Amino acid sequence: MSDVLKTEKNRRQWSHVDSSDVQEFSEAKIDTVLSFQRTHDRYAETPLRSLDALAGELGVSKVYVKDESYRFGLNAFKVMGGIYAIANCLAEKLKLPIEDLSFEMLKDKKVKEQLGDLTFISATDGNHGRGIAWVAHELGLKSVIRMPKGSSLKRLEAIQAEGADVEISDVNYDETVRICDQMARENGYLMIQDTSWPGYEKIPLWIMQGYAAIAMEILDQLPEPPTHILLQAGVGSYAGGIAGYFLHKYPEAPPKIILVEPNQADCYFKSFENEDGAMQSVGGEMATIMAGLACGEPNQAAYEFLCKYAYGAISCSDEVTALGMRIYGNPMKGDAQVISGESGAVTMGALYLLCSEAALVSSKKELAIDRSSRVLLISTEGDTDAESYRNIVWKGEYPNLLGKLRDELNV
């Protein structure tokens, strides 16, 4: 198989969706989430595009793209989780049901007096931390953000602009999470992390429910449900949240969930390769331009769920996302343009290759993509590092994809 793009079907295929697995993603629960998110005065549904010319070119029925670069002016989807998790933490402290709260109410002076001096802390590659810092700033509260080694300075500056105390650590994402956990304990900070581990489950679940509200928006915008959803996976919280809602909504015939990861941090792909499905972690530097996906240790709750219900996984080199960024940025005539960053575009690059490269026909078949497929992609971020975006899309960094792919496959 090629190192550019590898596919793996999940061996653990389920026979029915167990309602207890999806109860946290019921319509009623996610409606509560979206209703709260809508109370923010900058809330607006992000656009859903149908790239019909591209679908024709790729030989599928539909290619739908949800463009999360329009989310709250923050250029990425992540704040959907952070805003709901923080609101729930505050609701608990105020002893009020979240259903009775609005974002405006949380900004109230009296509420602030009641809450006292609160500081949130989180580890991030950029997007989650920016969301947390933004929400904290809007509420007049403090945030401490730590980023893994090698993080983009542009993304650090965007977090700094939200008033956060932000630094880049000298370890990877997973280690940075542990540092933040330690700092939270030592300083009485409130940790708002987008991944779970035994004993830290409630806040990550709220974050996943926050992401599931995007799926609710999508189903309001789509004329018919998709047959396939390609979802980027870092720790898997986002994929778990989106998949959770779709599986709850269509338990009899849910869309096929396909996870897409960078090959330097492909913990889900590696777990699917395992006969027994044992969770695989990836360590070390995880050098990839897909910064948001450079996580080697899955969210345990999301892992258990996705390991059971995902249809397959794809592991991709950086060239695949560079290709996806260029396709989105230079659409076929009649299709909408999507500005998609390194962690946002990999699903597009993967779909394009699966549908256009003869050498990948068996992979496409394995994932059951054919003429009748309605494929949903979510561009989860825009040009969150504008300089890097231009280097790739305008100046052509990461170019030699097809040569590399064909060399590796000997075609």
Ligand SMILES: Cc1ncc(COP(=O)(O)O)c(C=O)c1O
């Ligand atoms: C743009 C983008 N897409 C996808 C993801 C993946 O989300 P998760 O880590 O929940 O799998 C991230 C995570 O930071 C991200 O920033």
